[in-house]
Amino acid sequence: MTTLSRPSAAAIALSVLAADRWSKWMVTKHLTYDSVKTVIPGFFNVIRSENTGVAFSMFTEGGGRFHTIGLVTLSLGAILVLAFMLWKIERLDRTSAVALSLIFGGAVGNVWDRVYAGAVTDFLDFYFGTYHWYTFNLADSAICVGALLLLLSMFLTRNHQEAKA
Numbered sequence: 476m477t478t479l480s481r482p483s484a485a486a487i488a489l490s491v492l493a494a495d496r497w498s499k500w501m502v503t504k505h506l507t508y509d510s511v512k513t514v515i516p517g518f519f520n521v522i523r524s525e526n527t528g529v530a531f532s533m534f535t536e537g538g539g540r541f542h543t544i545g546l547v548t549l550s551l552g553a554i555l556v557l558a559f560m561l562w563k564i565e566r567l568d569r570t571s572a573v574a575l576s577l578i579f580g581g582a583v584g585n586v587w588d589r590v591y592a593g594a595v596t597d598f599l600d601f602y603f604g605t606y607h608w609y610t611f612n613l614a615d616s617a618i619c620v621g622a623l624l625l626l627l628s629m630f631l632t633r634n635h636q637e638a639k640a
Contacts (some may be wrong), residue, residue, distance in 0.1 A: 478571035487577060488576045489516055489580065490582055498598070503523065521600065550585070556583050568632065577617040585612075585618075599616070
């Protein structure tokens with residue numbers, strides 16, 4: 476089984492974090508709240524918004540200090556679990572290690588926002604006609620891609636083990 480080294484996993488996570496921080500900084504520097512920059516008419520805009528909830532704006536109601544503290548606490552717990560899993564990287568296949576690195580970098584990026592601003596900056600707005608997907612950011616993208624890679628790795632490992640049996 477080939478795996479990723481700890482420095483390589485850290486480089487992936489730090490790259491995700493750096494890209495996320497830079498993109499959010501650009502959005503907050505150049506856009507006011509709810510302003511829209513059309514990139515591809517009828518398909519993609521860049522819009523500055525804040526999400527006080529979690530993925531897909533779940534748990535946005537009931538904001539306030541205790542809401543934010545609760546979300547930060549849960550997120551930090553998840554980050555610690557991911558860090559532990561990445562520390563044991565020699566037990567992981569390469570795809571799983573890359574997946575966890577992407578998820579880790581994205582989670583840290585979103586927690587950073589929540590700790591310093593009380594909400595996560597979202598700006599990627601894909602739509603078709605009047606249907607808009609939830610606005611999201613690069614950290615969310617890394618988390619979703621990482622989750623898909625993790626599922627793929629689990630599926631491929633299971634099929635490989637069944638083929639051996």
